[in-house]
Amino acid sequence: MKRIIPTAERGLKALSHTACILGGWFVILLSVGICIEVFLRKVFNESLQGVDEYGGYALAITASLGFAYCFYEHAHIRIDLLTRRLPRTLGRALSIFAIVMLGVVAGLLGLQSIRLAQESQLFMAFSNTPLRTPIVYPQAIWAAGFCLFFVAIVLRLLHIFQSLLSGDGDRLGDLLGESTSDDGVEGSTRQGVE
């Protein structure tokens, strides 16, 4: 039991990492496709059908597959300005609470995205474009991203629970991402929104 959770978490981390690398190449491929589309349209008045359609799927899928990776990197924004100034135990309790709530949200999104994909299969839904793509395929991969996100959070919570039981404070700090920023917002170091 002691080893299973950390090993599973390492495995999932590797999986989410790989998903991002693949997603990245997909985005590059899409960019090249768009360049060809722009060129063909300008010069030959032709169009590669469906670059925009697949671009939409690319965004949906790569973003959802990236959720778990983002979680491991502590990149989902959270304002821990206040909680860091609280006594350590209380601060950590709030950090764990935040992860639990993120887990609730990820679980709901995962469940509802699976339902949406199931509905698409039931309706035999396709995209309203000349390609008429069966929509269940991109939606299923997209839903898988949410599920990966949810499983990542559950494993992390189990891991946290384990280190609480064993009284390993340093490991707990690592798991909660305490080292990623010294004050302020998690994970805004080199990347970020605006």
Added chain:
Amino acid sequence: MEAAFLFVAGLLILLMLGLHVASALILLAFGADQLLSNGMMVASIGSIAWDKMNDFTLVAIPLFVMLGEILIRGGVADQLYSALSVWMNRLPGGLLHTNIYASTVFAATSGSSVATAATIGTIAIPELEARGYNRRLIYGSLASGGTLGVLIPPSILMIVYGTLADLSVSRLFIAAIVPGLLLAGMMSLTIILISIFIAPPKVRSEAVPLAQKLRMLLKVLPILVVFFIVMGSIYGGLATPTEAAALGIVSAIVLAGLNRKLSVRMMHEAFLSAFRTTSMIMLIIVSAFCLNFIISILGLPQDASRAISEAGLSPYALIWLLVLFYVVLGCFLEAVAMMVTTVGIVVPIVIAAGFDPLWFGVFLTILMEISLITPPVGLNLYVIQNLRPKESNINDVFIGIAPFVGAFIAFVAIIIYLPEIVLWLPRSMD
């Protein structure tokens, strides 16, 4: 109006408890749905999430983020900084101006303020600390210069605004060019004024021969080439903003290849970094749209516009009220979430008061920039804070930013009373 107030208060409490921004937004939406509506929201989030995550205009976001990440790793940012520094060192305030203008040029290829602040900050802080510049001014100029990342096109926030307000992202990009450059000038002026009247720098810089200066300027070219490919293809009717981002990515890869920085490893680093940003933003966008949905179902936008029209405010009073609202809210909220949850309410009111939605997009983006540099929650402040040497004091960042916040407010006033600054370029292109 009480309901709107309760939503803001609820959100702030959830955020201050340390919840992730995305969970705070979604949990608030569910809570409101359970208490005030029919509780059907949970079943709809799959549809809402798919609709927003599958939107071709929003595809521009990961593409512009990726573009910035490839350029950072392609070695163009260092060249840019050194090239600009030889031109700025004789101005009052010296190399501090380089922070502003390097951010300005880098912003022309990056859609994100945080990426801009982080990229220029990483290069500038060690260099300027070593030369003995005033720390507060270093941090202030970097944090505020970085915000140009969302004003000077391309801009993630403008893509979000264009999607929400059903406006042309291309036109927003073009409208933001002149205000972006003027704002950079305002920041530069702030540095000059401080250097003359408050804190004259003790550093002396050596003169550089003009020939060398011109030679250095060539190094800015590559990044300008990417900018002209992106904006030129939009302006030339060759591409939509999303397509222009893709053209930019391919040209950035070519550029990295020419700089001998291109490798599979470098690309993978760029991917991972781009996904950290993209996925984080998309989760916030999805959550904010869920909250937006429930807010609309509860009829809050109509209530708000009714309350405002009954208050009988003059257009300028209305706009200044919005400035106050966004500056205060911006102290605590993250910009994308703030935009998604408020634009649907605010834009119809602003249009009814006779303002141009294009102008308002630029104006709102400037207010969002302020939110990036106002404590306690200002992402650019945290970026700079994380880059500064450990022995420096965090208050240096907060004090250093203050005069720049002042400059921003002055600029907001200029934009309000001279809207032509925003509207002139897009109109003259018609």
Added chain:
Amino acid sequence: QAETTIKVLGFWGNQPQIDDVDRPMWESIEEETDGRIEIQYLTLNEAGLNGSQALRFLRRGQFDIMTINPSYVSGDEPSLVAVDLPGLAYDYETLREISDVYRPTMAERLERFDGVLLSHWPFNPQIVWCNEPVDSITDLEGRKVRVSGAPAADTLDELGATAVNLTGGEVYQALERGLVNCGSTGSTYGYRTKWHEVANHLYNFPLGSYSQVVQVANKTFWDSLSEEDQEMIRTKMAAAEDELWAMAPRVHQQGVACATGEGTCELGGEPGDMTFTEVSEADKEVLAEIVNTVTIPNWKESCTPIFPECGERFDETIGQVINGSDGS
């Protein structure tokens, strides 16, 4: 205190059909029942939705009454869009006949989404705005045309034109800068978003069809109403429906008058001076050929897997109307 709250999802706001007829009709119920029935009416813009998920929302009961555009949801239920394929009808009389004859089929198909069909009506024809002259439909060859949806894209493909997918807000800029040569939208929407400033030719072919909508109740909700209330709502909707059918050609004319500057422009603003071209008989023949060889077969192919009789049903209903009106 209200006994019942009806959540109504309308269509895009800021058009007379919604602002002057549909919304007031629903909201009048509140007064007429002395507040016994409360109405919560939202347009798509207000709800931040794009309408493509409408059938899913209907099935889940998120709204009680939904306004659904068959084209938007043709991925989920392809059979409905048969009433709104481009090239089937050039006038509202034919369109109404098509609607009447196909209504039982639509009602039947909506049942699998727990929907009860209540009404069906059109908006303006989504005609073609070009920045280069169009005297005939064949002039579209080699042009880049902004449309949405598969049937319009298929039609353009047959004409040798390129379909470009753009969001509505991007079209003005795209026409101006030459990213596209043409776009399809309703005359009033085009005029209000100032397409006449960047396009000079208006070709009166509903390439994007008539943007028809159905209004559907969630079955669970509908069954919960008393028979009197059902009857009251049905009566009100039927009256509004007649008004909306009569209104569409009028609104179309208003938009055309403003965009071309011919006649009086009642919509405000600076009228344009676009050249207006009607569809000639020769053009109709070209289009009829495309409809019969591509549009209808493609549509039948898309609906057959989920609704095997859809082809036959079409021929027995809409097929009869369009062949009849051809005079054959």
